[in-house]
Amino acid sequence: xxxxxxxxxxxxxxxxxxxxxxxxxxxxxxxxxxxxxxxxxxxxxxxxxxxxxxxxxxxxxxxxxxxxxxxxx
Numbered sequence: 001x002x003x004x005x006x007x008x009x010x011x012x013x014x015x016x017x018x019x020x021x022x023x024x025x026x027x028x029x030x031x032x033x034x035x036x037x038x039x040x041x042x043x044x045x046x047x048x049x050x051x052x053x054x055x056x057x058x059x060x061x062x063x064x065x066x067x068x069x070x071x072x073x
Contacts (some may be wrong), residue, residue, distance in 0.1 A: 029037070
């Protein structure tokens with residue numbers, strides 16, 4: 001049976017291993033801050049999805065044009 005050193009433990013917290021943590025300190029948010037943060041996150045997700053839809057519409061338009069060419073040939 002081998003003995004593990006404290007620095008070799010699996011699942012140990014970085015500070016327990018003597019490593020410096022890169023996380024910001026936890027700050028309690030008010031319910032208002034949470035709701036506003038979630039709303040902002042949704043806005044950014046919607047903007048990303050709208051960009052994806054624009055790209056897909058362009059691609060669809062190209063396929064429709066190609067389909068017209070094949071139908072006339």
